[in-house]
Structure formats: C-alpha cells, structure tokens
Amino acid sequence: MSLSHPLLYALPLSLLLSSCSLDSVKPDTSPSDSVAITSPIAIASTKQILSTLAADDMQGRQDGTVGGKKAAQYIEREFAAAGLSKWGGLSSYQQAYEIEGPEGPIATSNVIGFIAGKSRPDELVVFSAHYDHLGVEDSAEDTGKNKIYNGANDDASGVTALIQLAKYYQQRNDNERSIVFVAFSGEEAGGFGSQAFASSIDPDQVVAMFNIEMIGTPSKWGNDSAYITGYDKSDFGAILQKNLQGSNFKFHPDPYLDKDLFYRSDNATLAAQGVPAHTISTSKMDNEPYYHTVDDEIATLDIANMNAIIKAIALSATSIVNGDSTPTRIAKQ
C-alpha cells in the first residue's frame, strides 16, 4: 500500500473451476494417491515463501536495488517452477520498465506469469500483488539497530498469496478464462508497475482483477474475514461472497473509506479504465502499528489466518475463473 494516491503521479513511461471446492484438493500432508495436486495452498509453503520474500537478504525489495532484483528473480523462479507460461510477447517472466527517479531513471520490472483459458482464452482474470517495498533506512549513524524494511505484511503477504494461487491454478489446469499473475514493482513509489502493466494490455479484455495487499494480520472483524476496496463500484464483492456460501469466511466492504484505499493500490489504474479491479486486504488502517516501519516482520503476522485467506480467495474466484459470472464494469474515469 502506498502512502499517496498513485493516480496523482504522472505516468513516466513512454480469474476454477466447475464445482470447485478446496476440500476436493488433497493437502500435501495426506497420503499420496492418484490426485496430482501436491501443494494446494499449504501453510508450510505459505510460510516458506513469505520467509524468503521478507528475509533480510532481500534488503527491503526497493526498485532498482540488488534486493529488488533478487526478489524479482525469486518470484520468476517460483513462476517457472509452477509451470506458468510467459505473458504476451515477453521472452522472460519479467516486464522491464523505468521509473523517473529524482536522480534519473530507475530500471525495474514486474514479474508476470500466465495460464491460458481452456474455452475463453481472450477473457483475462488478473491476480496481483506488489513485491517492492521501502528498502533500507537511510541513516549515516550505525546504531546496530534493524534498518531493513522487510515489508512482511506490505506486501510480501500478497505476493505469497499470488505465488500460491499461481501454483494452485496451474495444478488444477481447468480454468476456462485465462489467468494472469502479476507481481508489481513500483507500487510504493506511486503505482508505476501497474501503470506499465496496464499500458501493455487491453483493459476491455480484463474481466476482473484481484489485487491482494496486506493480508498478514487479522482484520478488524477477526479471523476468516477480509475487506474489498471499492465494494459498491461493481458486483465483484457480491460474487466473491456468493462463491463462499457454505464457508465461514466473510468479505466486507472497505471500512476505511476516508483513507481512499481504492485509489492507493495497484487496482487503481485498471479500475479507472473500467475494469472491476479491487483490492482485498485485512490491514487495520487505523491500527496497524508496524505499517511502513522496519518492524513489519513475519513474527507480527498470523500465518494460519493468512493461509485461510488465500484459500478463501481461490474459492471466491471460482465462478469468475470458470466463466459462470462476470462482474459489472466500473465507471471509467
């Protein structure tokens, strides 16, 4: 989540599955059987991915830094290991672009993976999260204290969800619509990665965008719940909730409307172009003491709840990914 409204910055650049049920997927701890799916959103892998992204050697994953590049390469390896295709005409999973920085252009890239739809390949469902964060605190004084913004919640949690969902859908191999998985960079600097991505696609082809931001702490309603920004701008939220019928998970409308969250994350660019593009989050924006501090560490997160949220997102996307429902469009800006 960025501090300001990304659309205020100038652009510097030239989503199972019929009868899907998560219960039909065997966890990787179960005795092996004929089911090929081996890692259906297991807590152990959620923890492992999150730990890798939020480790000190990623140096706060800032755009244009060694740590930022390392994070991109890690996500790229995960997408390759999952078996995702490359996006559009790209020769790798990385979509390079530049951000106009105060001291010149900063080279960075989004990381994009793709699964072609079985029967409706031209209709795109986008899952996204941003992997960039704030780097290392700039201070000449060496006090021996932690200076690395690991951003475990912001937004290593969302990228972890993205990688888990990519593996999940690739293993299911039954999506009727195409699915695009995008790990954005440039978010904290002003949403530049999502602008670069949006300029490379036809927004009219995008049926829905699930942007995932800060799902590592329980929401204000407690476990098994999250909120959706811009809830009333389309029927995306209502569709997701309908797909969760029978589960105890609940999606609420964003309760922090005064914080303008709908316009402060990577859903904003495509939403402005009419796409039902929403952010799913649990972040208590009035009470999240580690937000944008060097103390945003894994130890402060609830990984079991986070894993339940990732499963709920997968289940909630069912009718959109399999083509049975199409969210209403958002008014273009």
Ligand SMILES: [Zn+2]
């Ligand atoms: Zn942030």
